[in-house]
Amino acid sequence: MKNLTIVGLITFGIGLLAAVGMPWWSTAVAGALAGWFRAKSNNQSFWGGFAGGLLLWFLFAFVRDLENDGLLAQRIGALFGGVSRWGILGLTALMGGLLGGFGALTGYRGRVWVSPESLAKAR
Amino acid sequence: MRGLFFFVSLAAVSGYIGLLSISIPLGQQHLPALGDFFNPFSGFWQNAEPATGPPIPREVKLTGLRGKVEVVYDDMLVPHIFAEHLEDALRAQGYITAQHRLWQMDLTARRAAGRLSEVFGTRALELDRLARRRGLPFAAENALRGWRRSPEGMRLLEAYCEGVNAWIKQLKPANYPLEFKLLGYKPEPWSPLKTALIVENMAETLCGGENDLLATVTLETLGRKTFDHLYPEWNSRQKPIVSDTGQWRNIQRDLNHQPALSHSSSSFFPIVEKEPILLGSNNWAVAGTKTQSGAPMLCNDPHLTLSLPSIWFQLHICTPEVNCYGVSLQGIPGIIIGFNEHIAWAVTNAGHDVADWYRIRWVDSARTRYQIDEKEFPITWRVERIAVRGQETIIDSVRYTRWGPVTYDNQPDHPLRDCAFRWVTHDEPSPNEMRTFLFLCAAKTYEDYRKAIAYYHAPAQNFAFASRQGDIAITVQGKLPARNREQGRFILEGSSSANAWAGFIPDEHLPALRSPQQAFVFSANQHSTPPSYPYYYTSRDFDDYRGRRLYDRLRTLQRANADSMARIQLDNFSQRAADALPIMLRLLDQHRLDAQGKQWVTELKHWDYRYESASTIAPLYEVWFDTCYALTWDEMMDSSGQKQRLLLPERWRFIELLEKAPTDPFFDRISTPQRETASDIVTEAFLCMQRFFKTRPSQRTNWGKFRPVIIRHLAQIEAFSRHVEVGGHSTALNALSRTHGPSWRVIVELGPDQVRARGVYPGGQSGNPGSHFYDNFLDAWAQGHYYDLLFPKVLEDLPANRLFAHQILLPQ
Numbered sequence: 001m002k003n004l005t006i007v008g009l010i011t012f013g014i015g016l017l018a019a020v021g022m023p024w025w026s027t028a029v030a031g032a033l034a035g036w037f038r039a040k041s042n043n044q045s046f047w048g049g050f051a052g053g054l055l056l057w058f059l060f061a062f063v064r065d066l067e068n069d070g071l072l073a074q075r076i077g078a079l080f081g082g083v084s085r086w087g088i089l090g091l092t093a094l095m096g097g098l099l100g101g102f103g104a105l106t107g108y109r110g111r112v113w114v115s116p117e118s119l120a121k122a123r
Numbered sequence: 124m125r126g127l128f129f130f131v132s133l134a135a136v137s138g139y140i141g142l143l144s145i146s147i148p149l150g151q152q153h154l155p156a157l158g159d160f161f162n163p164f165s166g167f168w169q170n171a172e173p174a175t176g177p178p179i180p181r182e183v184k185l186t187g188l189r190g191k192v193e194v195v196y197d198d199m200l201v202p203h204i205f206a207e208h209l210e211d212a213l214r215a216q217g218y219i220t221a222q223h224r225l226w227q228m229d230l231t232a233r234r235a236a237g238r239l240s241e242v243f244g245t246r247a248l249e250l251d252r253l254a255r256r257r258g259l260p261f262a263a264e265n266a267l268r269g270w271r272r273s274p275e276g277m278r279l280l281e282a283y284c285e286g287v288n289a290w291i292k293q294l295k296p297a298n299y300p301l302e303f304k305l306l307g308y309k310p311e312p313w314s315p316l317k318t319a320l321i322v323e324n325m326a327e328t329l330c331g332g333e334n335d336l337l338a339t340v341t342l343e344t345l346g347r348k349t350f351d352h353l354y355p356e357w358n359s360r361q362k363p364i365v366s367d368t369g370q371w372r373n374i375q376r377d378l379n380h381q382p383a384l385s386h387s388s389s390s391f392f393p394i395v396e397k398e399p400i401l402l403g404s405n406n407w408a409v410a411g412t413k414t415q416s417g418a419p420m421l422c423n424d425p426h427l428t429l430s431l432p433s434i435w436f437q438l439h440i441c442t443p444e445v446n447c448y449g450v451s452l453q454g455i456p457g458i459i460i461g462f463n464e465h466i467a468w469a470v471t472n473a474g475h476d477v478a479d480w481y482r483i484r485w486v487d488s489a490r491t492r493y494q495i496d497e498k499e500f501p502i503t504w505r506v507e508r509i510a511v512r513g514q515e516t517i518i519d520s521v522r523y524t525r526w527g528p529v530t531y532d533n534q535p536d537h538p539l540r541d542c543a544f545r546w547v548t549h550d551e552p553s554p555n556e557m558r559t560f561l562f563l564c565a566a567k568t569y570e571d572y573r574k575a576i577a578y579y580h581a582p583a584q585n586f587a588f589a590s591r592q593g594d595i596a597i598t599v600q601g602k603l604p605a606r607n608r609e610q611g612r613f614i615l616e617g618s619s620s621a622n623a624w625a626g627f628i629p630d631e632h633l634p635a636l637r638s639p640q641q642a643f644v645f646s647a648n649q650h651s652t653p654p655s656y657p658y659y660y661t662s663r664d665f666d667d668y669r670g671r672r673l674y675d676r677l678r679t680l681q682r683a684n685a686d687s688m689a690r691i692q693l694d695n696f697s698q699r700a701a702d703a704l705p706i707m708l709r710l711l712d713q714h715r716l717d718a719q720g721k722q723w724v725t726e727l728k729h730w731d732y733r734y735e736s737a738s739t740i741a742p743l744y745e746v747w748f749d750t751c752y753a754l755t756w757d758e759m760m761d762s763s764g765q766k767q768r769l770l771l772p773e774r775w776r777f778i779e780l781l782e783k784a785p786t787d788p789f790f791d792r793i794s795t796p797q798r799e800t801a802s803d804i805v806t807e808a809f810l811c812m813q814r815f816f817k818t819r820p821s822q823r824t825n826w827g828k829f830r831p832v833i834i835r836h837l838a839q840i841e842a843f844s845r846h847v848e849v850g851g852h853s854t855a856l857n858a859l860s861r862t863h864g865p866s867w868r869v870i871v872e873l874g875p876d877q878v879r880a881r882g883v884y885p886g887g888q889s890g891n892p893g894s895h896f897y898d899n900f901l902d903a904w905a906q907g908h909y910y911d912l913l914f915p916k917v918l919e920d921l922p923a924n925r926l927f928a929h930q931i932l933l934p935q
Contacts, residue, residue, distance in 0.1 A: 024162030025140045032136075060163035068171035072301075072893035076167055078842035079305075092161050092168070095143065102136035109129040116125070 003040050007048025008055070010034035011100045015056045027053045027096055031103025036111045040119075045108035046101045053100020058093035065089060146307060153244075155307050165297035167304055170893040176200060177223075177894060179928035184935045187214060187285050192932040194219065197913050198925045200888035200896045203439040205918050209561070210282045212440045213456045215932055217286025217313070220436060224453045224890040225291065225310055226300040227432045230837055232317040232454060235259045235324035237509060242308050244512040255507045256521050256530045258549050259327060263319035265551045270315070273554035280315050280557055283456035287313035301892055302838060313454075321454035326548040328427070330582035330601075332663045333478045334770060336538055339613040341759075341770040353772045353789070356654075358667050360775070362674040363650045364585060364597060365634040374632055374657040378608040403666050403858050404471035405692070407645035407677060408589040408597070410638065411874075415684045418874030421589040422688050423460055423469030424865035426858045429834040431843060431898060433886025434866045435459075439914065440564065447564035448880065448914050450867050457560040460867065464878055464916070465567040466590040467871040471646045473583035473599050474662045477547035479610075479624075480539060481526040481617030490532070490541075493524055496620050500525060526617055543617060545624075547602050552580035569594045569637065576600045577630055585646035591873045597644035598635040599651045603628045606659045628658050643677040646670070647856075667775040668698040668854040676856075685881055685909075688870045691856060693907045699854040700732040703748060703778045710785065710805040720813055734852035736827030741852075745829075746815050750808035752777055755801075757793055781805070826850060832859055834885055834901070836892070843892040847885075847905045868909065881909035 011027070011034045018026035031049035039045030065073050070085040077083040083091070111119055143158030160166045172178075179196060190207040192215045197203065202219050206212035221228065233239050237255035239247035254260075271277055291310050303310060342350045404425040411417040427434055435450035438458060449461020460469055486492040492499050502522040509517040522529040526543035534540055555562075555578040562575030572588045576598060579586075583601025588594070604611065604624035615622045634651040636644050649670035651660070676691050708728060713721060723743055730740040755777065759769040772780075780787050785801035792799050799807070816823045827848035836843035851859030858864060869882035885904040889896035903910065915921045 019164040024158050024164060024166070025143075028136050028140060057163055061168045064163065064168045064171040067173040068893060069174040069895070071174070071895060072167065072171040075842050075892050079840065092163060095157065095161055096163075098139060099136075102132065102139055106129070106132040106136045109125070109132045113125040113129040 003038055004044045004048040004051075006038045007031075007034045007044060007104055008050075008052035008100075010038060011049045011052025011104060012056050015053060015096075015100065019056070019060070025099060027056060027099040028103030028106075031100040031105075032107030032110070034100075035104030035107025035109075037107075039104060039108040039111075042105060042108065045104040049104025049107075050097045050101030053103070054093045054097030056100070057096025058089065061089055061092045153307070155305050159307075160304060165295075167301055167893070169297045170301040170304070170891055172889070172891060172894040172896075174895050176896060176927055177889065177891070179930050181929070182931050182933060185214065185218060185286070185289055185932045186935040187282065187289075188932060188934040190934065193918055194930040194932060195918055195921055196927040196930070197921065198927050199437070199900075199910060200927060201437040201439065201913070203441065203913070203915065203918070203921065205441045207442065209440075209442050209445055210279055212442050212445070213279050214282040214286040214289075216438065216440065216451070216456060217283040217288075218290050218932070219286075219438075220451070220453055221287040221290035221313070223888060224432055224436060225287075226302040227837060227890050228287070228313070228317075228321070228453045229310060230302075231324050232320040235263065235320040235327065236317075237507065240509055240511040240517075242306050242512060245514060248509065248511060248517070251509050252507075252519055253530075254327075255509070255519065256528060256533075257327070257331070257544060258528045258530075258546065259323045260320070260507075261505065261523075261528065262323045262326070262546070262548045263316055265549060266319040266322060266556070267316055269551040269554055270319070270557045271554075273558070276555060276557045277315070279561065280318060280456060284313045284315055284318065287454075300890065305840075306838070318454050318456070321452065323548060325452065326582045328582075329472045330475070330477050330548065331546070333476050333480075333611075334663050335478075335480050335612070335614050337767070337770045340538075340768070342613060344769060353776065354770060355776060356661060357650070358773075358775045360671065361649055361665075361667055362670050363652050364599065364644075364646045364670075365636045365652050367653050367655045371632070371655065371657050376605075376657045378657070378659050403648045403669060403853065403863075405645070405647045405669060405673060405856055405858070406469035406471045406585065406587040406597075407643060407673060408467075408469070408587045408595040409677065409680065409683055410595050410642040411593055412642050413677075413680055413683050414872070415682045416872060416875055418591070418872055419589040419593060419595055420683060420685075420688060420873065421462070421467040421469055421587060421595075421871045422692060422869065423471075423587070424692050424858075424868045425460065425471065426863055427866040428862055429832070429864050429866060429885055431834055431836050431845065431886050431892075432890030433884055433888075435884050435886075436888060437882070437884075437912075441916075445561075445565045446916065448912060449564075450869075450882075450884070455560075456557075458564050459560055460869065461564060462871045462873070462878055462880060462914075463564060463566070464591070465873075466572060466588065467873060467878070467880075468563055468566075468572065469587040469869070470584040471587075472648055473585050473601060473603075473651060474648050474665055475583055475601075475603050475651070475660045476611055476662050477581065477583065477602070477604060479545045479604075480542040480614045481524075481545055481622065482614055483524060483526075483529060483541050483543055484618035485541065490522065490529075494618050495525065496618070502529075524617070526623075539614075542614060547604065548581050550580075550602065552602075553578050556580045568592065569596060572596070573598065585648075585651075587644055587646065589871070589873055591878070594638055595642075595644050596635070596637040597646060599633050603633070603658075603660065606661075608659045609661070610659065612661050632658065641678065643680070645673050645677055647673050667773065668702075669856055669858060672696060672698045672856055685870050685872060685879070689868075689881075689907070689909060692865065692868050692870070694856040695733045695735050695850040695852065696856070697732050697734055697852050697854040699774060699778070700730075700734075700744060700748070700852075702775075703781070704730065704732065704744060706778065706782045707747065707751065707805050710781065710802045711809055712802055712806040715806055716809065717813075720809065723813070734826055734850050734855055734857075736825060736848055736850040738826045738850070739824065741826040742822065742824070742829040743812065743816075745826075747808055747812040750811045750815075751781075751805055754792060754804050754808055754811075755790055758789060830861060832864060833862055834898075835862065845898055845901055847901065849905050865904075868904070869912075870909070878914060880912040880914065882912050883909045 014030035015027040035045040073085040073088045146153040192206040237251035406423040408421040439448040447463040449458035507519040531537040559579045588596040647669035648666040851857035867884045871880040887896040887899040
């Protein structure tokens with residue numbers, strides 16, 4: 001559980017730094033780094049990265065949304081066929097979560113493939 | 124095995140990123156790439172503006188400024204620009220306008236340039252082709268050539284454009300207006316040519332219409348006698364803008380020189396009916412003798428296609444030489460409808476036909492040479508390159524003649540295939556045209572006003588005026604062809620130079636009125652003058668009812684104040700209904716009605732002819748009248764009843780025939796064996812109306828619900844559009860139809876101690892759908908409320924409780 005949290009925090013942290021000026025998929029890169037260095041299992045990597053990415057995208061959007069009183073989220077929801085304000089927030093969060101999750105899983109599996117010894121040592 | 128697992132997860136993450144990176148086609152549109160659009164760092168969330176308003180940085184460096192500029196936003200987000208020089212103020216106007224309306228500017232310029240396909244793909248291709256083939260970019264280039272002859276004017280225009288570009292230059296993709304993100308393209312630099320395109324876009328809306336082809340076909344089909352019977356040009360009940368007081372006695376003109384009509388070889392062409400766009404506007408000024416305060420008052424409500432972002436942007440410019448408040452058009456420096464400490468002005472569309480078609484006599488079968496007066500001329504080709512998103516660029520070559528472009532030369536079956544388009548908008552304007560409105564901003568007297576508008580070219584407008592000195596005036600201003608009788612009503616023969624316009628009506632002969640006895644001046648897109656005016660002019664759609672109503676209201680007006688003026692702007696009374704309904708009721712054969720029908724007749728008899736939102740009678744009348752009209756003019760439609768093949772008579776003439784010629788043969792329906800009269804038509808229409816509501820019970824409701832008003836987003840995005848339930852009708856002063864209406868209601872009182880104004884438009888100052896200032900005026904507008912406009916002489920006079928932000932623009 002501790003490792004999962006750390007993977008999440010790293011994904012969130014690096015994702016946050018990368019978000020300024022980097023393309024949106026940098027969240028996946030952040031997840032990959034977290035997965036490579038800290039994850040110890042498939043589950044840890046995916047769910048840790050997922051939580052980090054989800055939180056990152058959700059919080060960024062949510063702060064905007066609160067300031068905006070949900071006005072734009074409602075309009076975008078209507079644009080996408082009647083999705084609610086919370087639906088739009090959820091969709092945003094999910095997109096970020098999957099980026100972090102898939103990214104971290106890939107990072108972790110990369111390390112398992114490239115240097116399983118270092119991983120065993122870390123265990 | 125480990126490698127495989129890695130590659131599977133790598134494929135998953137890349138596949139997922141890929142999926143979020145492609146734009147998904149949805150019907151004819153493309154949804155933006157979801158990753159780009161939804162990510163909270165640079166996607167749409169960045170356009171979710173704080174509910175308190177957009178962030179306005181306190182200090183900004185603006186290249187090119189000569190001195191300091193202070194911009195104070197009030198709580199309606201109206202910028203008050205205080206500058207030392209007009210040039211600086213206009214630079215700031217460009218910068219500020221771009222800040223709030225950049226995408227709208229881009230779209231409007233693209234529409235006139237025929238460059239929508241770059242953004243929207245093939246579905247905009249025909250629009251682009253037509254804009255180019257009608258010569259809108261050609262007109263813009265000519266306008267710019269004219270403006271360039273005034274270095275002072277160009278300096279001001281360039282300052283404005285540089286201000287726009289200063290805003291664009293500092294924009295990061297994350298801060299692009301929402302629509303750029305949604306449609307997936309980037310803002311590009313502004314230029315004087317784009318300003319010219321915005322002007323031409325307005326010209327296309329306001330003076331691009333004519334029905335020469337339909338009129339020609341109708342004349343050939345029906346013959347002269349019937350044509351004159353159905354389509355008289357002058358309605359004797361109309362109140363023209365300027366009446367005949369003998370002022371034209373000394374103008375000598377022989378109108379009776381008949382220009383040669385062009386006779387088409389084929390008999391007739393079915394034309395798809397375009398929905399008539401009922402554009403209209405009201406303006407008036409009243410002298411101090413009619414107002415409570417003793418000061419003159421001026422009012423305006425220009426009716427246009429209502430849109431979001433709004434057509435207008437409110438603005439206050441204050442420099443040592445100019446102190447002016449009003450509404451501006453995005454992309455054009457200065458103020459279009461406004462007031463200063465001395466005067467106020469207002470515009471409505473003059474509506475004169477300034478677009479004609481000339482049939483070309485080709486010399487060769489390739490149609491590259493044509494004849495005028497036995498002399499041969501070569502055409503010139505204008506090559507249009509239309510870039511289309513996701514497709515190859517389309518090359519479209521258009522023939523240009525001395526008359527103008529041969530707009531439809533690419534369509535072998537088009538009835539205008541061999542006709543050239545002569546349009547006043549194509550002509551090079553006077554060098555100072557660009558500055559007309561800047562001169563108006565600075566005007567102090569009647570003479571200043573006349574001098575300023577003399578530079579104005581097109582689209583011709585009725586410029587109403589009032590001054591603190593007590594003057595009121597109205598002038599029909601613009602380049603209006605000096606026509607012979609009926610010249611331009613039909614397609615003209617282009618092989619004779621005698622058919623060309625004999626110049627333009629000289630300024631001193633344009634219809635104008637200054638401080639008349641009646642103590643008011645007014646216009647509502649009606650005829651400019653009675654038929655005794657020595658120049659012939661025509662129109663596709665002069666108004667016949669608002670002008671009469673406005674005249675009646677103003678004639679009886681006494682001790683007027685802003686509230687009574689507002690009541691006139693919001694007047695839902697329809698003069699047309701008041702004219703027609705009593706006649707229809709008289710003609711109706713009540714024996715053929717059932718109990719419900721008789722009940723409705725009783726209700727209609729008690730209707731006050733007001734299209735109030737709550738009225739449940741107005742929809743009954745509306746359907747009944749429209750059905751009467753459609754049943755009568757079945758001759759003008761093709762067998763499907765959907766396409767118009769002949770000109771439809773004007774409503775006023777129809778009502779006149781109902782009243783005075785109930786046995787006119789046109790009341791006979793071609794599809795029935797018996798011979799109908801007006802009475803049969805009116806009764807049949809009533810029964811149709813009953814069936815209409817019986818089969819559509821949900822439509823049996825109040826007027827506001829029956830005819831909802833849609834204020835559409837400019838890219839037709841429903842989620843960014845608004846629907847409102849309001850009263851009004853195109854024949855009432857509150858001229859609201861489904862998509863058109865008062866785009867800016869303003870009332871100005873010029874004195875006695877200071878200038879006061881109130882105004883409202885259906886939208887908001889921000890063009891951002893993520894802003895609370897996008898449509899914050901809309902509900903007040905729908906309810907007929909106004910805002911007090913703040914017009915401080917100095918920055919410090921702005922009440923602190925209405926101040927939103929204070930920005931200082933400094934030279935770099």
